[in-house]
Amino acid sequence: MALPPGPRSSLWSLVRYFRDPMGVMPAMAKEYGETFTIPGNPPLVCTGDPEGIKAIYAANPDTLEPLSKDLAFVLGDQSLILIGGPEHRRKRKLMMPPFQGARMRAYGAAMQRITEQHTAQWEPGRTVGGHETAQRISLEVILEVVFGLREPAERAELGRQLTELLEGFSPLLGIFPWLRREFGGIGPYAAFRRRQRAVHERVDALIAAAREDEGRDDILSLLIGARDEDGAPMSDEDVRQQLLLLVVAGHETTAIAIAWGLYALHQPQNVDVLERLRAELRALGPTPQPELVAKLPYLDAVCRETLRRHPLAPAPAPRRLLAPMTLGGYELPAGVGVAAAIGVAHLRAQSHPDPLRFRPERFLERKPSPFEYLPYGGGARRCLGAAMADYELRVVLGTLVHRFGLRLASNEPDRGKVRAANVGPAHGVKLVVESRRPVPGGS
Ligand code: HEM
Known part of the structure; x- marks a missing residue:
């Protein structure tokens, strides 16, 4: 059966992706059309056409499964992101309540406090790493709201173990299964397994402590x-796998989004956007409440525009077809991979006029459909943490812009860099602190 056209070489496609992770998909769409095939085993049909995206997200979820389960040795084979069918539905329902919008107010104070703590040393004249600071903030937020660790020392210990595990992970282990052997305790897999066991022990102890303590709401x-x-709870093993997924899926993603927001807001050509945002924040007074910050309409538009202009991955979470599907006029057979190409959909001039321009106003003028604008994916597997990520992006960016006058240390455009499953800024978003508004009653 004929698949949509596309590049011939899977290796060359991969090289192009690493060289220009943001540009490659729009370039392929221009060459081959909005629905194209990246060769591989199986081939992956990507579409940026809203009709094609709708076909993927509206399909019966039982006819799709995650394309790859390769990360089961990292996340566990029951991790929500790796399972499909009725078991995925059952688990997702169990995990959903803490991520519903109404819960966010409870997390906002921690998000603001942690942001203030991590920028306490930002003094005028200093150059600071926007991405690095965002990483530290988002990790601490996860540790507090997910694990309930309110003491900085407790957070530091688990944070260190998790960072060692995630940063010490060699991507080669994901690509070559034959490397996953302990070889008598030496080599990258043995080191990974040692760190993984230490994290598991620590998380199991936290689960046991939480079972003893009924008054918590993390x-x-x-x-x-x-x-x-049926009244059945999750087993400890299951809880641990899902907690670690929340760290992996929720930490670096949110940090990258905050970093792109800082980058876009401080580009010289976007000075009017920054001014308008500052004025909106100023109107809230010297100590804005996080829930009021999170509701600001222009900040909301800025955050949406950040995720449109800088999607975190050009085609995240590909699925494998378990039944044939019609996509872009093609009859795709079972077994083929399909992915919504966010990187194409978000830069489509028909959906987002003047697509390369950072213009938050577009979201105040028109609400795009969920198949034109989909930073969190869609359908039965839409990002579980979307409400939390949205809230955190608003509170952290809002707090930073309210508190500091910043400028980019370099005005070189940042074309992005592949960072594990995401595309983040290549140069860390270095910022020079120009001014700092004092915290009333604080330092
Ligand atoms: C700006 C930040 C974030 C972005 C852009 C983002 C984006 C995404 C995307 C595109 C997917 C795949 C959706 C699909 O398959 O269609 C996803 C899945 C997921 N995300 Fe996020 N995410 C973010 C933050 C978070 C946070 C903070 C958490 C939790 C603490 C989280 C938890 C998850 C989980 C558990 C899944 C798997 C859902 C499933 O398979 O049912 N994400 N995310």
Whole structure:
């Protein structure tokens, strides 16, 4: 059966992706059309056409499964992101309540406090790393709201173990299964397994402690208390796998989004956007409440525009077809991979006029459909943490812009760099602190 056209070489496509992760998909769409095939085993049909995206997200979820389960040795084989069918639905329902919009107010104070703590040393004249600071903030937020660790020392210990595990992970282990052997305790896999065991022990101890303590309302405690339709709870092993998924899926993603927001807002050509945002924040007074910051309409538009202009991955979470599907006029057979190409959809002039320009106003003028604008994916697997990520992006960016006058240390455009499953800024978004508004009653 004929698949949509596309490049001939999978290796060359991969090289192009690493060289220009943001530009490659729009370039392929220009060459081959909005629905194209990247060769491989299986071939992956990507589409940026809203009709094609709708076909993927509206399909019966039982006819699709995650394309790759290669990361089961990292996340566990019951990790929500790796399972499909009725088991995925059951688990997702159990995990959903802590991520519903109404819960976010409870997390906002921690997000703001942690942002203030991590920028306490930002003094005028200093050059600071926007991405690095965002990474530290988002990791601490996860540790507090997910694991309930309110003490900085407790957060530091688990944070260190998790960072060692994630940063020490060699991508080669993901690509070559034959490397996943312990070889008598030496080599990258043995080192990975040692760190993984240490994290598991620590998380298991936190689960045991949470079972003893009924008065908590962090996500870990909510997962322990969750019951499915038959009244069954999640096992400890299951809770641990899902907690680690939340760290992996929620930490670097949010940090990258904050970093892109800082980058876009401080580009010289976007000075009017920054001014308008500052004025909106100033109107909230010297100590804005996080829930008021999170509701600001222009900040909301800025955050949406950040995720449109700088999507985190050009075609995240590909699926494998378990039944044939019609896509872009092609009859795709079962077995083929399909992916919504966010990187194409978000830069389509028909959906987002003047697509390369950072113009938050577009979101105040028109609401794009969920198949034209999909930073969190869609359908039955739409990002579980979307409400939390949206809230955190607003509170952290809002707090930083309210508190500091910043400028980019370099005005060189940042074309992005592949960072594990995401595309982040290549140069860390270095910023020079120009001014700092004092915290009333604080330092
Ligand atoms: C700006 C930040 C974030 C972005 C852009 C983002 C984006 C995404 C995308 C595109 C997917 C795949 C959706 C699909 O398959 O259609 C996803 C899945 C997921 N995300 Fe996020 N994410 C972010 C933050 C978070 C946070 C903070 C958490 C939790 C703490 C989280 C948890 C998850 C989980 C658990 C899944 C798997 C859902 C499933 O398979 O049912 N994400 N995310």
